[in-house]
Amino acid sequence: MNKLYLGGVIFAAFMLLFTYLSVSSSHGGFNGDIVNMLAVTGAIALVMISAFVVIKYVRQMQTDKASGDLADENWDGIGEFKNSLPTGWAVMFLLTMTWGMWYLTVGYPVNSYSQIGEYNEDTKVHNEKFEAQYKDITGKKLVDMGESVFIAECKVCHGLKADGIGGRAADLNHRIAAASVKHVLQNGSNNQLLGMEMPMPDRNGLINATTSMPITDAEIEALATYVSKGLTGTVGADVFAATCVMCHGADGKGVDSMGPNLKEFNTTLVTNILSHGKKGSIGTMPKFDRLNAKQKEAVSAYITSLSK
Ligand code: HEC
């Protein structure tokens, strides 16, 4: 037998043995499993076909003699035969080009499968189911749901006790710290706390009605103490009454579409913070678009419950 055929047969036998070993050892043998049997039969066929196709071409390379007209050009004596373009090849080439253009401009953009799209659709369906299922929960159940959302999403920054981990994030057991109030009075605030663009003016725009002047450093200090203490005490009360009440209310609990509640957290305020994020003296709190409306409501209820 020709050496080449012998090599081919040995190669095929080796591949078959290898296929048999890998299937039988790692997948628990054939065990009458028709799919495994089919796969192995397919593998055998592929191995046989590959071996004999390779043999055919190697033989052809050994025996073929070149023939035909040589082109005029040659490179260091290496020439090229004049072969006309095979029609089948040319047609395939043009069809592929046409298909490529179509796929690039229409096929992919219009029909493409998108993993992100599928994820978004699944999330939407899940959220609708979730909101329908928990639509009516209130009170303690809502707060409990909020606590689990808090543990999953918020404790990394705010800490398990929501105390802000030594000033890294806001202490949520307390409406607002003196440093935060001072920061807002110095710089204004534009965090969409009311759910819309309604910035709070900075110190130059905060006119004390008693003095008719922008608030002074001393007044800012007094206000920071007054507001951070939950609007109690006498220090700063007069400045607050003269400067802030029209937007934040006499009790500091906010005025609709004018100013947020400064005395305590409520669901509207916290939901707005979750929807838009918040920048302040401590840093940046990211927005939480991935929470659905019910989860936002729940975690807001949880936070509101902390300071009560
Ligand atoms: C013209 C209306 C207006 C006046 C007057 C005003 N505020 Fe505000 N204040 C707002 C609005 C609106 C916001 C919410 C801004 C935002 O979306 O970030 C706000 C936000 C705040 C915040 C930030 C709350 C937080 O959670 O970050 C503090 C603190 C505050 N105001 C304190 C005061 C004090 C103290 C005064 C009086 C010196 C005052 N404001 C006067 C409208 C006002």
Ligand code: HEC
């Ligand atoms: C990446 C860290 C981080 C995560 C996660 C985070 N926060 Fe915050 N949060 C902050 C920071 C920082 C602030 C303070 C912003 C400032 O400077 O006023 C803040 C402020 C807040 C405030 C405003 C407090 C105030 O008095 O104005 C609320 C409410 C809040 N976070 C709730 C949440 C909730 C609810 C979650 C989870 C869904 C959460 N945060 C997740 C960092 C974070």
